[in-house]
Amino acid sequence: MNKTLLFSFLFIQNILFAQFSERSLSSEKWQFKNAKENKWLTATVPGTVHLDLMNNKIIPDPYKDENEKKVQWVENEDWDYQTSFVISSKELANQNIELVFNGLDTFSEIYINGKLLQSTDNMFRKWTIPVKQNLKIGGNILQVKFKSAVHAGKELAKKVPFTTPESPRSYIRKAQYQFGWDWGPRLVTAGIWKEVKLNFWNLAKLENVKIEQKALTKQKAALNIHTEILADKEGKYSVSINNKISNIQLKKGKNSIEIPFTIENPKLWQPNGQGEQNLYNIKVSLQKESKILTEKTERIGLKTIELVQEKDQKGKSFYFKVNGNPIYAKGTNWIPGDSFSPRVTKGKYQELIKACKDVNMNMIRIWGGGIYEDDEFYKACDENGILVWQDFMFAGSFYPADENFQENVEMEVKDQIERLQNHASLALWCGNNEVDEAIVNWGYQKQFKYSKEDSMKVWKDYKKIFHEVIPNAIKKYATSDKQIYWESSPSIGWGHKESLTEGDSHYWGVWWGEQPFEIYNEKVPRFASEYGFQGMPTLETTKSMFSGTPDLSLQNGTVKAHEKHSRGWEIIDNYMKRDYNIPTDFVKYNYVSQLLQARGMQIAIEAHRRAKPYNMGTLYWQLNDCWPVVSWSSIDYSGNWKALHYQVKRSFENQVILISEEKIEEDEILNFYVVNDNLEKVEDLYLDFNIMKFNGEKQGSGGLADSYTIEPNGILKFPFSLEEIIGNSKKDEIFLAITARDKNEKIFAQANYFFVKPKDLKLIKPTIKIKKISPKEIEVSTDVLAKDVYLLGDAHFSDNFFDLLPNTSKRIKLSKPLEKVEIMSLFDTMN
Structure with missing residues (x-):
């Protein structure tokens, strides 16, 4: 040669x-x-x-x-x-x-x-x-x-x-x-x-790798590694899984290969608040004569998850069980991070999902009107313990079901199943957002004068796509029948009584129905997957709406244009009148609108959590924004936390005390709910409280005579007579401070409770002082109650919009040094 x-x-x-x-x-x-x-x-x-x-x-x-x-x-x-x-x-x-x-x-x-x-x-x-x-x-x-x-x-x-x-x-x-x-x-x-x-390849290549978890015990995880291999030349090949080699025979064309794989003494992936997010790399390589042709690495977590729906006296349960433990879902809804998705950076994904973890969330719902998110989103959820409720991308309309549309949707589902199914965070696939509700509840058929045949066609198309095409595609392309599929969110439309007794619920009696926030105490569903209220973005983000010098006025055309709800400003004002004094100053209005939003969502979240285990999930609308806007978000477009996000952190703590008033016949009762979402029992807890005036003067005290025990995932209710607690004190001049602690004085949970609406509080002017501890840490102190302390500055504060009790101080960390931190409290809006 x-x-x-x-x-x-x-x-x-x-x-x-x-x-x-x-x-x-x-x-x-x-x-x-x-x-x-x-x-x-x-x-x-x-x-x-x-x-x-x-x-x-x-x-x-x-x-x-x-x-x-x-x-x-x-x-x-x-x-x-x-x-x-x-x-x-x-x-x-x-x-x-x-x-x-x-x-x-x-x-x-x-x-x-x-x-x-x-x-x-x-x-x-x-x-x-x-x-x-x-x-x-x-x-x-x-x-x-x-x-x-x-x-x-x-x-x-x-x-x-x-x-x-x-x-x-x-x-x-x-x-x-x-x-x-x-x-x-x-x-x-x-x-x-x-x-x-x-892509350049020879002989054969891995098309995809899908990992099926067959069995999971403390001793081992039994997996099946499914891969599709496209071969240009038939013959003998080998597949290496984490360096364990299996010999295979490939035919020319597409080959479906399934290889068992075992992980000894597996460490589980746990949702945030329940344990560690243990992840394993599974490296799969296709070889010919010991030479690597192609390889893929999948990062997986080992967990079991099921959706439990069992009939009971009030309807049917709806909750997730992860690794054998019922989990109370605490979280939010996600919309795309930008109207121009390609400019959402990996850093922004990581920052937003870390902000979910930091406020004690364990679930996020990807809303069906956006996009199937970037790989970085799911990676961040895997790493931070945030379960993903994944809608397919259909929202609030009627969808066709002709043959081309069906085939297109099937291929769409295939692509997303193959891309996403290995993620530890994936909890549930949901067919759509509010399509069932749009057909049943929104009156479009009457509006557009449908014939009976037209209406039947709409429903038939709906059933074809969401009850056949999508679930059949999941069965066809997913590796396991354990994938959970839910046809539509909500399962039953708002206004139907069953929406509160089974399935998941989108309750919009607040905002859309203009019901008072207190209606949340009555309208408690099994699983709240959508509800919300608008608040303004932070001042920094509001200023970013302008190309030139900002004109901060509610009458300004730019400010108005960045409220996309046709009656948004009117609805905010109507609610604000109920609970707050409406400021004329723009900065103060911005502040109070955020407090209003936070207050509404606090009432909702705490009503849901008090109803545990009847209610086992609360996902508020919404986490983020796609542009600078007045909206339901808790984090604005620039990444700044609104008052709501800080409040969510408190309301989502794994261990909390929640307080509600109720009337039983002629008696007014104050109920203390002690909630433990942890998987460990807590024993020898003591509960005590003080009634205090805003200047710090104690008006009374009380508590439980005996200690108590709260079980894992448990909730306890302690009713007290309101009259006995507050005596002759005036409700608008006092607040209640309550603490649960163990025999070693370790605090289990604390809470403050006010007996009247914010606008009715007879607050005293606080003297709030800021002391610089270091370039990125300050100490805030007050002489009397400082309600809803608001720190203003171009930095992220470790806490904000908080109550500072009389003669106390609080240390706050800053994301970067600031020359000056301005400060405001609710008192400043009341004159």
């Missing part, structure tokens, strides 16, 4: 045994243009057309001023993207080359070197296209031509003989919130919103 032939033979051998490799095309020089124009402009991938237009100064920032109105034209245009890339002879020598788009938004055509390769119609799918035959050595042109999703949706809507609500968004497999919501702008985007890359 001559040297040239030998070199060629070795070169081909090296290529055939080359490890799977990938090359990002996101970092190539991308351009875009309006399809009607000829001028190409610079683009960023991943990205969206709005971001590219902003970067090229074609449109203003829609988050600023009233600019949202000025950019609506963008959704009606078609947009072309392109880049050029060089392919080497070595790259082209690979047996297989695939072009992979992890996300295209939404209707597009993909061309290489002028040839149409693929049309797309789903923002949530991954598109993998064999392209070896379309590439050439040297320069290649990749083009993606996007059609207006609004126009495409309208064409699809024309095929249906009746009008559907929110048309045309329900015909488009695209993030529904982009069409505008009562907390978000209308910004209907297009673009390459996730990574694009080329």
